[in-house]
Amino acid sequence: MQQPPKAYKNLDFLNSPAARTIRIMCEYEEPRQRLARQGVHNTIVFFGSARIKPPGEARRHLTAAKAAHEAAPEDAALKRAFEDAQRREALSKYYRDARQLAAKLTEWSILRKTKRSYYICSGGGPGIMEAANRGAADIDGGRSVGLGISLPFEAGVNKWVTPELAFEFHYFFTRKLWFLYLCKALVIFPGGFGTMDELFETLTLVQTGKITKPLPIVLYGAEYFETIFNLEAMADFGTISPGDVNLFKIVSNVDEAFEYLTAELEAAEG
Numbered sequence: 332m333q334q335p336p337k338a339y340k341n342l343d344f345l346n347s348p349a350a351r352t353i354r355i356m357c358e359y360e361e362p363r364q365r366l367a368r369q370g371v372h373n374t375i376v377f378f379g380s381a382r383i384k385p386p387g388e389a390r391r392h393l394t395a396a397k398a399a400h401e402a403a404p405e406d407a408a409l410k411r412a413f414e415d416a417q418r419r420e421a422l423s424k425y426y427r428d429a430r431q432l433a434a435k436l437t438e439w440s441i442l443r444k445t446k447r448s449y450y451i452c453s454g455g456g457p458g459i460m461e462a463a464n465r466g467a468a469d470i471d472g473g474r475s476v477g478l479g480i481s482l483p484f485e486a487g488v489n490k491w492v493t494p495e496l497a498f499e500f501h502y503f504f505t506r507k508l509w510f511l512y513l514c515k516a517l518v519i520f521p522g523g524f525g526t527m528d529e530l531f532e533t534l535t536l537v538q539t540g541k542i543t544k545p546l547p548i549v550l551y552g553a554e555y556f557e558t559i560f561n562l563e564a565m566a567d568f569g570t571i572s573p574g575d576v577n578l579f580k581i582v583s584n585v586d587e588a589f590e591y592l593t594a595e596l597e598a599a600e601g
Contacts, residue, residue, distance in 0.1 A: 355505060358501065365495070366476075366509075366513065369495055369496055371496065372448075373450065373513060374451070374452035374476060375514070375515065375517075376453070376516070377433065377452070377462075378453075378518070378522060378530065379459025379520030379522045379526055380459055380521055380522035381522075382457075383423060383458040383520075384419055385423060385427075386424070388423075389419050389420040389423035390423075393419070396415075399412070399413070425521055425552060426459065426462040428584070429459045429462035429551075430466035430469070432588055433462065433464070433467050434467065434469045434470055435589045436592065439593055449515060450476055451463050451464065451466065453477055454480065455489060455497065455499075459522065460489065463475065464489055474493040474496060476493070476498075477498065478506050478509055479500065480500050480503065507532065511533065515545075515599065516548075516596055517533060518588065519550050519579075521551075521556075533546075534548070534578055549581075549592060550579050552581075553583045554583075
């Protein structure tokens, strides 16, 4: 007697184009069920560059690159490596600040006890994402979410994500849904195309009224965002409304971000 595989156990079928809708439904329903079981109903989402290193690692890399450059100052490749290490060391302050801010927000949430709980949520990768999850883990009882994505250059989620709250998505759009569905506040650190994509998609959803809940959006790092953004020019040209430049707040330090976010979250609770 033959015993053919059941359709829901047929991996060849489940990984085929014909089963794409099933895979999409799984990436919606499984996270929904697991987050609910874990009591996660409100998140504070951190976005930012995966390339930003912890300060200690960045300093060690700079020291080694400087020594190599000084030993062969005529070597153009070593000079570029030294300059790159300088940039990375300068950026590492954002890793430190993201970790501190995530820790402060986690501690604040835990100390509220009977009031609404908020969980730090990141993309689960390295850089600012790792710093956010690590900051939550710095606090006794701190738990955080990591919404990972399958990419050729990233393997799994960082070790600071709470294991029960670690996810690995295939589709960017289902991952983005879970970034924002439970999100009650958003913190954007310096980042590249991916970070800007996430920021502008969120701003579009707020601007068009697709997101109707209060959603404070913080851009962390005035020197970065005031350099790369000129939204006032967009308003001057008439491609956005003058009020759209007020959909977010630019901050420069951990205390400023913490005070603004907690005040906005408490106000939204009524």
